[in-house]
Amino acid sequence: MSEKNLDGYQALGWIINRSESGLFLAVADELIQREIVEVYRHGRIGIYDCRQNPGGYSFQTLKQWIDAQSDIDTFFVINFHLAIQNEEDIRRLNFSRDMLAGLEKNLIFFTTAYGDDSLATGAYDFYSFIKIRVIFEEHAVEEKRREEIQTLDIEEEWRTQTGLQGEPRQQLTKAYALVQQAKKESDTAKYQESLRLLWKAAKIYEEILGSEHLETASVYYEMAEGYVNMDQYGQASEQCGRALDIRKKVLGENHPMIAACYDLQALIYERQGRYREAEELSSRAVSMCVELLGAEHPKTVLSCHNLAVIYEKQGKYEEAERLYRQVLAVTEKVLGKQNSDVAVTYNSLAIIYLRQKKYGQAEGLLEKTLAIQKEVLPEYHPHIADTYNNLAFLYEHQNKEAEAEEMYRKAITIYKVVCVGGSWKAAAAYYNLACLYEKQGRYEEAERFYREASSIYENLFGENHPETVSAYMALAELYEKQNKFTQAEALYRKARPVLSRILGEEETEK
Numbered sequence: 001m002s003e004k005n006l007d008g009y010q011a012l013g014w015i016i017n018r019s020e021s022g023l024f025l026a027v028a029d030e031l032i033q034r035e036i037v038e039v040y041r042h043g044r045i046g047i048y049d050c051r052q053n054p055g056g057y058s059f060q061t062l063k064q065w066i067d068a069q070s071d072i073d074t075f076f077v078i079n080f081h082l083a084i085q086n087e088e089d090i091r092r093l094n095f096s097r098d099m100l101a102g103l104e105k106n107l108i109f110f111t112t113a114y115g116d117d118s119l120a121t122g123a124y125d126f127y128s129f130i131k132i133r134v135i136f137e138e139h140a141v142e143e144k145r146r147e148e149i150q151t152l153d154i155e156e157e158w159r160t161q162t163g164l165q166g167e168p169r170q171q172l173t174k175a176y177a178l179v180q181q182a183k184k185e186s187d188t189a190k191y192q193e194s195l196r197l198l199w200k201a202a203k204i205y206e207e208i209l210g211s212e213h214l215e216t217a218s219v220y221y222e223m224a225e226g227y228v229n230m231d232q233y234g235q236a237s238e239q240c241g242r243a244l245d246i247r248k249k250v251l252g253e254n255h256p257m258i259a260a261c262y263d264l265q266a267l268i269y270e271r272q273g274r275y276r277e278a279e280e281l282s283s284r285a286v287s288m289c290v291e292l293l294g295a296e297h298p299k300t301v302l303s304c305h306n307l308a309v310i311y312e313k314q315g316k317y318e319e320a321e322r323l324y325r326q327v328l329a330v331t332e333k334v335l336g337k338q339n340s341d342v343a344v345t346y347n348s349l350a351i352i353y354l355r356q357k358k359y360g361q362a363e364g365l366l367e368k369t370l371a372i373q374k375e376v377l378p379e380y381h382p383h384i385a386d387t388y389n390n391l392a393f394l395y396e397h398q399n400k401e402a403e404a405e406e407m408y409r410k411a412i413t414i415y416k417v418v419c420v421g422g423s424w425k426a427a428a429a430y431y432n433l434a435c436l437y438e439k440q441g442r443y444e445e446a447e448r449f450y451r452e453a454s455s456i457y458e459n460l461f462g463e464n465h466p467e468t469v470s471a472y473m474a475l476a477e478l479y480e481k482q483n484k485f486t487q488a489e490a491l492y493r494k495a496r497p498v499l500s501r502i503l504g505e506e507e508t509e510k
Contacts, residue, residue, distance in 0.1 A: 005032075006294050008136045012036070013334040015106050015132070016045070016074050023100055023129045024108040027116045028136035033078050036110070036136070039298040041187065043339035044376055046075040050083040052177055057083040059096035066103060074106040081115025084123070094125035101129055108134075168208050175204035179219060186226060189381050189418040195226040217246035224264055229382075231423045231460050233268050240264050256299060259288040263303050266310070271424065273466050275314050282307040301330045305345060317352050324349040340383060343372040347387055359394055366391050382425065385414035389429045396436055408433040424467065427456035431471060438474075443482055450475040469495045 008026070015024055028036065037047055046069050048062065066075060084090060100107060111119065119127055182197035198219055205216040221243040227236035244261040251257055262285040269278035286307055289300035308323035324345055331342045346369040353362035366387060373384045392407030408429055415426035434449035454475060457468035472495040479488035 005136050006296050008134050009036075009039070009296075009298060009334045011132060011134045012040070012108070013336060015108060016040075016043070016336040017333075019074075019106050019131075021073075021101075021104040021106055022131040023097075023126075024106065024132050024134065025116070025119070025127075025130045026108055026110045026134040026136065027113055028110060029112055029138050030079065032136045032138065033110050035299070037076065037078060040076065040335065040339075041183065042341050042376070043335055044072055044074070046072045048075060048077045049180065050077065050079040050081075052180055054082075054173075056085060056089040057093050059092065059099055063099075063103065066105060072105075074108070076108050076110060078110040080109045081111040081118070084111075084115065084118060087122070090118075090122040093119075093123045097126045097129050100126075171204050171208060175201040175208075178204075179222065182222065182226075186229065188378050189229075191226055191229045191418075195223060195230070198223045198226060212246055212249065214246065214250055217243045217250075220246070221261065221264070224268075228264070228267060228271070231271070231419075233272055237265065237268050240268065254288065254292065256289065256292050259285045259292070259303065260299070262288070263306055267306055270306075270310050270313060272461070275310060278310045279307070279314070282310055296330050296334075298331075298334055301327050301334075302341075305348065309348060312348070312352055312355070315355075317356055321349065321352050324352065338372055338376060340373060340376050343369045343376075343387075344383065346372070347383075347390065350390060354390065354394060354397075357397070359398055362390075362394055366394065380414050380417045382414065382418050382423070385411040385418075385429070386425060388414070389425070389432065392429075393432060396432075401436065401440065404436060405433070408436065424457070424460055427453045427460070427467070427471070430456070431474070434474070434478075438478055438481075443478060446478055447475070447482075450478060463494060464497070 008028075012026070015022075026036075037049075041047060046066065048065055053061070062077070069075075084093060116133075178197045178201040182194040182201065185191075185194040185197065202216065202219045202223065205213065205219055209215055220239045224236045224239035224243065227233070227239060240261055244258065244265075247255065247257045247261060262281050266278045266282035266285060269275070269281065282303065286300070286303045289297065289303045293300050304323050305327045308320045308327065311317075311320035311323065328342070328345045328349065331339070331345055335342055346365045350362040350365035350369065353359070353365070370384070370387045370391070373381070373387060377384060388407045388411035392404045392411065395401070395404035395407060411429045412426065412433070415423060415429060419426050430449045431453040434446045434453065437443075437446035437449065450471060454468065454471040457465060457471050461468055463469075472491045476488040476491035476495070479485070479491070
């Protein structure tokens with residue numbers, strides 16, 4: 001991608017952050033439009049997809065949709081070229097110019113270069129009200145692969161490549177809608193439902209487009225992300241690998257979509273405690289994104305954030321903090337401060353400060369995180385639970401034990417709702433609350449929560465994972481305090497093989 005697209009993202013960021021209202025036009029091919037939607041869909045942005053709402057342009061339809069989201073100020077109308085297909089559509093658009101402006105919202109219409117030409121020559125009344133016209137260039141790829149990438153535009157494929165009519169065309173429309181609905185379900189932490197919809201979409205794409213098609217690969221990639229959210233890392237790695245293989249065949253080795261797969265696989269390794277492999281793959285993804293997209297592109301920034309997480313898990317706090325600050329500077333500028341991705345970075349930076357016992361700095365960031373999340377996320381969302389968990393840890397180390405217990409219990413309540421079967425984050429909350437109860441001498445309650453944590457870690461990672469062993473050791477030490485020596489010895493025996501590998505046989509004998 002050309003560095004010029006960084007200007008495009010910054011222009012969108014200015015509209016979101018600074019503009020009170022107006023009509024704006026963004027010119028981008030459908031591949032770039034998809035990318036932009038992925039970047040901004042976690043913020044306070046309304047996204048109206050003309051592909052999912054077929055038919056000609058209708059001001060009343062658009063107005064009704066906008067009015068239903070009265071708390072949102074900025075709206076993306078993507079694939080707008082699909083709504084402007086004939087002279088009647090252009091006439092209605094010109095006629096509604098003043099009514100669109102009268103909505104007093106930021107309306108950003110996304111169209112292709114061909115659509116932009118049609119608007120400029122026909123919809124001159126509408127065009128004259130455009131405050132800013134933002135241009136996004138296509139991804140730079142070899143010409144022979146450009147034809148493959150264009151198959152991502154299903155509408156164009158219907159018309160010029162497969163000649164699909166009738167039932168196949170309707171099925172592809174259904175598959176596209178299924179994927180979009182799956183993303184919405186994922187955004188509200190309904191991960192099982194999201195995966196169910198993605199499996200249905202994948203079956204349609206496999207039957208009509210084939211299992212080697214880029215559109216099919218994109219569904220595999222979405223499924224991999226879903227399995228990561230469900231802490232099912234074997235399935236996640238399998239689907240990520242399928243997506244990577246297809247993308248390499250079509251796009252070659254050096255493309256942003258390949259970097260995205262490396263980034264996702266690195267995340268899987270990090271969750272599995274395979275930090276060396278995670279760092280190697282994540283660093284590779286960052287380098288590719290910097291080369292292909294530029295240092296301040298949102299996808300590059302996301303890769304840097306993921307690498308910072310890996311640094312933090314290995315205790316490389318200076319490297320992690322440096323990257324988080326770089327990420328924060330760009331995300332606030334491009335995405336706006338009221339975005340859940342910005343909140344994630346605040347939260348991550350707060351964790352660094354917690355690790356370094358900089359509690360004042362951590363508290364301020366966690367409070368900002370929670371304020372954003374409560375505004376842009378549903379009440380029962382795992383990111384909110386993560387913040388409660390981190391606040392609890394902070395309060396505990398500030399000797400605010402009552403407040404800490406309240407935050408731990410709030411986190412656990414959310415995890416029980418959204419993480420069916422348990423998650424490693426839920427296990428961490430159980431573990432932390434158990435530590436608090438043990439410190440207070442509430443051994444019976446501590447034992448119960450240590451057991452919960454151990455059980456979840458076992459189910460997710462197996463008995464030989466460092467997190468599982470840490471839970472075993474904590475529970476064993478609690479058993480010793482209660483003179484339950486038989487139970488303690490059994491857990492020590494389970495933990496010893498892993499400790500021997502990590503610390504060496506001599507250390508475990510001490």
